[in-house]
Structure formats: structure tokens, C-alpha cells
């Protein structure tokens with residue numbers, strides 16, 4: 773009987789030892805790293821919060837990580853959505869930008885409408901979808917007005 777109680781108490785302490793190791797040692801770091809993924813790439817909070825975790829005492833870590841979850845949801849999620857929509861807009865803008873060759877063989881920089889494929893060049897000319905051919909390779913604009921526009925937009 774005495775051995776049994778000893779065994780049970782040993783198992784209980786073994787379990788509590790593992791629990792302590794997980795709750796205070798392993799989980800805070802892993803959970804915080806997962807929580808910080810909510811912030812957009814390059815956000816300084818990703819590094820700052822992780823550094824703060826290892827500066828504090830082990831018994832403070834679980835509560836600190838729990839409080840970071842609140843911050844990530846209220847601050848990180850909106851930032852993440854903003855970054856996502858910005859990226860999406862940039863992709864969209866890029867898709868509509870094209871280089872087109874008109875019927876005289878001049879290549880312009882143009883924005884192509886996704887609605888009717890009509891193009892408007894940077895030098896201000898409009899083309900219907902059947903009056904131009906889209907150039908597959910970029911960097912061949914030879915319209916001097918479009919080139920001037922490109923250089924102006926870089927400044």
C-alpha cells in the first residue's frame with residue numbers, strides 16, 4: 773500500500789513538473805511567436821515583444837503572453853488587413869499597366885481598362901482595343917512623350 777501511495781505522489785509530482793515546464797518554460801515563447809505573426813512582416817513589435825518576454829521573470833511570462841494576444845487582435849489585425857489590401861491594390865495597378873504598340877509602330881506606356889480593353893497612353897492618347905497590340909516584353913517604349921512622362925514620374 774505504501775508503495776502505491778509513493779508511486780501516485782511520484783506521478784503527481786512528475787505531472788506537475790511537466791506542467792510547470794510547459795506553462796512557464798515552453799508555451800510562453802511558442803505562443804508569443806505565433807501571436808506576433810499577426811503583425812505584418814517587418815513590424816518592430818515582433819522583435820520588441822519577444823525581447824520583453826525573455827527580460828521578465830518566468831512566473832510573469834504566461835500572463836504577459838495572454839495580454840499580448842489582446843494587443844495583437846486589436847492592433848495587429850487591422851495592420852495586417854491594411855497591408856494585405858495595399859499589396860492587392862499594387863498587384864491590380866501593375867496588371868493594368870501595359871506597353872502598347874499603335875498602328876504606326878510607336879510603343880507607348882499605357883493603362884489598359886479591364887472593362888473594354890481600351891487603352892490610354894501616358895502621353896494622353898486613347899486607343900480602342902483593336903487599334904493597338906500589347907507588347908509582351910517591357911522596356912521598349914519609344915514614344916518620346918511617354919518617355920518624358922516616365923522620367924517625370926520617377927522624380
Ligand SMILES: [Zn+2]
Nearest residue numbers: 880895915918
Ligand atoms: Zn506615347
